[in-house]
Amino acid sequence: MAWINQESIRWATLPGSSWRWLLLKVFAKFTLILGGVGIFLASVAVTLLLDVSAEEKRQLFLEGFLPIVVYGGGGCALIWGGVSLIEHLFPSWIYKAPKGPLWEFNRRTGLVTAFRNPKRKRDAGQIAWQSPFADFDGYVHTGPTHQGLPLYYGAMVHRFREEALPLTDFQAASSNDEDHKALWNFWLQYMDSTAPLPDIPLFEPxxxxxPVTAEHDKRSGRNPRYWRDMDEATYKQKTDEMYKRCLKVFSFASR
Structure with a gap:
């Protein structure tokens, strides 16, 4: 969850009780789908490969597969549907307010703030460290996947003190490093109060x-509803063009 405007971007995560509801829903859905596929394949295998009479096959389905479908599949479907219904009718029961923020980038003050672990009530909202953004450098780290392939993730590290902040909340680990370089470029522009805000849908409102962005838009004649009035086809075209430019710029820069 994020608080995002022209002055700051502050990130917080849902409390543990919310995650338990959501993980339960995902687990029930995954189990239901995976179990359904497994039962179907097992049924096909029994029908084609088992050399028994039709009556024996019918008995196997009734006594072997049917209880699994009714009790196992029915239970998972009930959990999945029940949590989805609560999520739709009473979202506040699941999406509870975070106990406290994790970090903040403040464009107005130029400071980056890391907060203490909000899971501990007495620490929620308490500052762990705070430093000027100009004192940080962006890094792209590499780690292996289970298959041994490279996996890239971004982080920012203080030049002089033992302060670092992973940036995976905004850009998850991925198989290419260009995304993380582009994200660091985004932070550079956002935290530069002498430059306009990045021209993306997130900041249009x-x-x-x-003041700097408003003056820039006035000089350039930018439509205040440039992104909001865009049709879906044009929106996809523009965002694809932006992504390709990022790949071109940051792929070249990494050579």
């Missing part, structure tokens, strides 16, 4: 509130 806030552009007029930032």
């Amino acid at each position: 806030h552009r007029h509130k930032d």
Whole structure:
């Protein structure tokens, strides 16, 4: 969960009780789908490969497969549907307010703030460390997947002190490093109060509130509803073009 505007971006995560509901739903859905596929394949195998009479096959289905479908599949379907219904009718029961933020990038002050672990009530909202963004460098780290392939993830590290912040909340680990370099470029522009906000849909409702951005948009004649009035086909085209430019720029820069 994020608080995002022209002044700051603050990140928090849902409390443990919310994650338990959501993980239960995902587990029930995954088990139901995987179990359904397994039962179907087992049924086909029994029908084609088992050399028994039709009556014996019918008995096997009734006594072997049917209880699994009714009790196992029915239970998973009930959990999946029940949590989904609660999520739709009473979202506040699941999506509870975070206990406290994890970190903040403040464009107005130029500071990066890391907060203490909000799982501990007395630490929620308490500052662990705070430093100017200009004192950090961006890094792309590499780690292996289970198959031994490279997996890239971004982080920012303080030049002089033992302070670091992983950036995987905004850009998950991926198989290419260009995404993480582009994200660091995003932070560089966002935290530069002398430059306009990055021109992405996320900031369009806030552009007029930032003096530098408002002046830039006035000079360039930018439509205040440039992204919001865009049709879906054009939106996809523009975002694809932006992504390709990022790949071109940061792939070249890494050579």
